[in-house]
Amino acid sequence: MADKGDKETEITSDTEKKGPKQRKSSWGKLRHVDSLNLEAGRIFSSDKGLGPSLAFQSIGIVYGDLGTSPLYTFAGIFPESIGHPDNLLGALSLILYCIILFPLVKYTFVVLNANDYGEGGTFALYSLLCRHVRVSLVPNQQPEDRDLSNYKLETPSSQLKRAHYIRGKLESSEAVKIILLLVTLLGTSMVIGDGIVTPSISEAVVGFTVLILFTLFYAQQFGTDKVGFSFAPILTLWFLLLIGIGFYNLHAYGFGVLRAVNPYYIVHYFRRRGKEGWRSLGGVVLSTTGTEAMFADLGHFSVRAIQLSFSFVVMPSILVAYCGQAAYLTEHPTDVVDTFYRSIPGPMYWPAFVIAVLASVIASQAMISGVFSIITQSLSLACFPKVKVVHTSAKYEGQVYIPEINYNILMIACILVTVGFKTTENIRHAYGIAVVAVMIITTGMLALIMLIIWRTNIFWVILFCGFYGIIELVLFTSVLSKFVQGGFLPIVFAAFMMGIMGIWHYVHHKRYDFELRNKVSSEYMTQLAKDPRINRVPGMGLLCSELVHGIPPIFPHFISNIPSIHSVLVFLSLKKLPVSKISEEVRLLFRHVDPREYRMFHCIVRYGYMDIIGTNEEFEHQLLERFKDFIRKEYLIADGGARNKPPMIERRAADGGVVYLLGEAHVKAKQNSYTLTKINVYTFRRNNFRQGEAQMMQTNKKKETTDPMLDTPVYLDESIVLLLTIASL
Secondary structure (H helix, E strand, C coil), X not given: CCCCCCCCEECCCHHHHCCCCCCCCCCCCCCCCCCCCHHHHCCHHHHCCHHHHHHHHHHHHCCHHHHCHHHCHHHHHCCCCCCCHHHHHHHHHHHHHHHHHHHHHHHHHCHHHHCECCECCHHHHHHHHHHHCCCCCCCCCCHHHHHCCCCCCCCCCCCCHHHHHHHHHHHHCHHHHHHHHHHHHHHHHHHHHHHHHHHHCCHHHHHHHHHHHHHHHHHHHHHHHHHHHHHHHHHHHHHHHHHHHHHHHHHHHCCHHHHHHCCHHHHHHHHHHCHXXXXXXXXXXXXXXXXXXXXXXXXXXXXXXHHHHHHHHHHHHHHHHHHHHHHHHHHCHHHHHHHHHHCCCHHHHHHHHHHHXXXXXXXXXXXXXXXXXXXXXXXXXXXXXCCCCEECCCCCCXXXXXXXXXXXXXXXXXXXXXXXXXXXXXXXXXXXXXHHHHXXXXXXXXXXXXXXXXXXXXXXXXHHHHHHHHHHHHHHHHHHCCHHHHHHHHHHHHHHHHHHHHHHHHHHHHHHHHHXXXXXXXXXXXXXXXXXCCEEEEEEEEEEECXXXXXXXXXXXHHHHCCEEEEEEEEEXXXXXXXXXXXXXXXXXXXXECCHHHCEEEEEEEEECCCCCCCHHHHHHHHHHHHHHHHHHHHHHHCCCCCCCCCHHHHHHHHCCEEEEEEEEEEEECCCCCHHHCCCHHHHHHHHCCCHHHHHHCCCCCCCCCCCCCCCCEEEEEEEEEEECCCCC
């Protein structure tokens, strides 16, 4: 199908012309049956059998943090002594209602349904908003992107004035767009900051330090699937142990603590303890640590799997465990600092101790997997330097592993935290701030989704977000009181990561604007076509650039250094979109570059953030096939529908092989800027991270060319100098 003039032409099938089918909601991973979405290969019903399997894996990945919270929660609430006996009932009541309100009600049955085609986390919420409201600051957007079935969902009706009004305000305000992006980066950075504290909080990790941490991070390369199946039996045994010990203590010391289900004890708890009660909320928060991992790790599993595993395994286990510990403390209040181990029945102590050590080590897996997911999502929004993303499962596209993040950031940071803080008590002070901050950000972004996308009644939005917002703000003020004792750690690390992501997004935006302002003019291309000094050599040349509109400014440098052009020249733009996957049928967009007789084309290659990039051979085969389809359709239109022989341009493209032409753009600060702000961002990227085009196009090996003039792929080292002032840093 070819459009008139110079419009981009998209290769589609007959089924795609009918448009996307109506979407349906599901408790499982959100998918729809649509030929434009590769996830249509698995119909809704086909995932039903995967629910129990994924639910079992999720126990070993998602809930280690939540499951091990009974090891230290009561000690966090009562660091010295319990005091009045009713304080214990008040603390238990706070724990019970926090677990019910946050992990169960808010996350399991509300937040998980705000996923982005099965992907969770703060970036998924932002991506979901970007698809419905034009708030994205990514510069290389095109109208054709919104034609993708899993990119454009149902738009709020114009009749719904409230949703339309809010949407208009968001789209018209540049400041709101920047704030929304910064809030997203903050939430993402907080999760990463939490990820460096989580592996260090258990006594086991502090005791064995580097050895256990190295083993843990080394195991990540085997993938979520294998790690989950390896860890799930251990944590399942741990949850059974929690239930067993809990019921034993309830039977031995009485069921009177079950009175804590009455919120009356919460009111009297604060009346009795006053300011100390408010401070103790920082310890209560420890009972919900790991809640954000339920959403961040969603891409590794499914909504149904998380709901099943939490509702029927995790929540009953930890509720019974806390009730059992409270029953034990009624008779032994002086054991509050080490409640769990003191409450274990004598014959079970050493088996329980070993399982507790293993569960504590596994607890960090939830945040490690979550960090991998959110970094993968951030790449599609140009908010993080290029890194290698390894898809560890052929069945579940959300299961990813990032070596650079695993070793260079998480492992090193965790070892430094463990060695620096030394004891679990010190590390515990650093816990909680990031957890509650992410909860607050999630509530705010969920309010926008409810209003604009779900179109929820305004009364329920105010009730839900107001209720949770007030509670979370109160909890946040409490955990901030531990800032000096160690709470600064996740905030400082989050600020560092947010700075990296924010600078990267800013520089990427400025770099793209520079290329757009300096793109090659149509007059230059017309003169080039008439220049007799330019030779045409056999084969297809791929000049790679991020520019999706026009000819990149590196092209004149190429001509001045090598006055020859391949028989077919394609300006190739590689583009990540904030969707999970894109079908092969709609991955490539082709268009002619005038003058048409010069055989130059523009091709946009679109990838979702969970798409697997194949080898050179796979990509070249797909590119040539789509190019042939494009040429044949235009040839048929120009020839009145007759088809006698393949166009000559097809043979010219196929006979000479493919050559990759890669340019470089060096980013520098202005000479008159402050010394500390003279940051050569591109050099840092080139030395420490992967180059975008090289990563995408040279994934396995550098393909040699049959070009008689060029024996190897051409790398243009001409510098496009972009002057930036990063004075705000």
